[in-house]
Amino acid sequence: MRLSGKELQIIANYARGFTTSTIARQLNISEASVKTYARRAFEKLHVHSRAEAVAVCVRNGWI
Incomplete structure (x- = not known):
């Protein structure tokens, strides 16, 4: 899965x-x-919050 x-x-x-x-x-x-962009990202990352989304992205080196 890739985020836009x-x-x-x-x-x-x-x-x-x-x-x-x-x-x-x-x-x-x-x-x-x-x-909408955030919701789509949450769905792709299988997370339910901003904090979870940030954690996944940091852990993977995307941000």
Whole structure:
């Protein structure tokens, strides 16, 4: 399973402590889009939270 560039970017920003609204403003996308990318990443990673997603990505060296 591979995360898209945008999904990985969202998870990386969560790892930096940014909120959904901050990420949306930085990337010039809607908050709903940020949530959709995050949800898709969670599904691909088989996790249920931002913290779990960040942990998996760090453990695998993706971020």
